[in-house]
Amino acid sequence: MSNLFLDLKFLFFLRPFESFGVYFAMITGVARKVFSFLIILGLILLGYTHALFTLLQPIEEFNESEPLFNDDKNNPWNLVPTYYRVGSDGNIIKKSAFIEPPNKNTNMYTNFGTALIAVYQLMTGDTGSLSSWEYSDNFPLVFLMITFSFFTVIYLLNLFIGLMSNAIQDNDNKASFLKQKAEILAEIELFCLFPQQRRWRHWFPDYIYYKAHVDEVRSKIREINGHDWHGVEKPVLHPELLKIIGMDKSRCRE
Incomplete structure (x- = not known):
């Protein structure tokens, strides 16, 4: 990390x-x-x-190192693959089986943290x-x-x-x-x-001087005084600036 x-x-x-x-x-x-x-x-x-x-x-508590087989379909021991031995005649011998032991990822919904990862x-x-x-x-x-x-x-x-x-x-x-x-x-x-x-x-x-075209300044002033301003706070418009570019308060919203 x-x-x-x-x-x-x-x-x-x-x-x-x-x-x-x-x-x-x-x-x-x-x-x-x-x-x-x-x-x-x-x-x-x-x-x-x-x-x-x-x-x-799972309904009941389980241990990954101790086999537990019951009717709980969410029991990790009931979810792991089971391998049966095939006899010489081709029939499956169910009395002899190999069961893969479960791990923490067999049923990821045993606790809320791994369930969130699974979702x-x-x-x-x-x-x-x-x-x-x-x-x-x-x-x-x-x-x-x-x-x-x-x-x-x-x-x-x-x-x-x-x-x-x-x-x-x-x-x-x-x-x-x-x-x-x-x-x-x-x-x-x-x-x-x-x-x-x-x-x-x-x-x-x-003072910091900024050079801009008068039309761009007028457009920005209309944006500030209108409903198109998306900033946090509206800038303060000095009356001298409005006077220089030929705009008054009544024309700022036009």
Whole structure:
């Protein structure tokens, strides 16, 4: 885990560069927009995990090293493969059998943690955790498996892909990158500079001049004063700026 976090930490050093930072900004921006949907998907996974855990957990306690055969269909000793010896006449000798001992993955629904992993595998299309049960006489299991595959694998995951596509199209990658770069500069100013360095005027001037076309400024002012502004806080528009570009308060929303 430490190696993984170390490599991810190295990737964060590439954020200030535009060729890499745009993708970081896009990833974080899209993640914020679909986070609520991921919570809904996670709650659905927990619901199916709870249902399958209740349905498929063993009734009695068992020991992996001590054979226990009973009428419990969820008992791992009843789920493992059994091999019979074939006699010289071609008949199966059922009195002599080899039984593969169970392990913790024989019935992943014995505890809630492994049941959650099994349901996640179902979401990826891996039905191996349910292959030990017979479907012909287990209608609740078939019902849960079909509804899960339809609503989660087919419907919700495709809906999730569509939401991410719309979020990518709606996200202004350039603006997100500039905002991210400003946050990086703020972190450097707060945690990496000495107090006397923060007072240097050639690093932190009182005024910052930005050159823009007057039509772009008017469009941005209309966006700020209208209903199209999606920022956290609206910028303060100085009356002198409105006077210079020939706009008053009545024309800001037009």
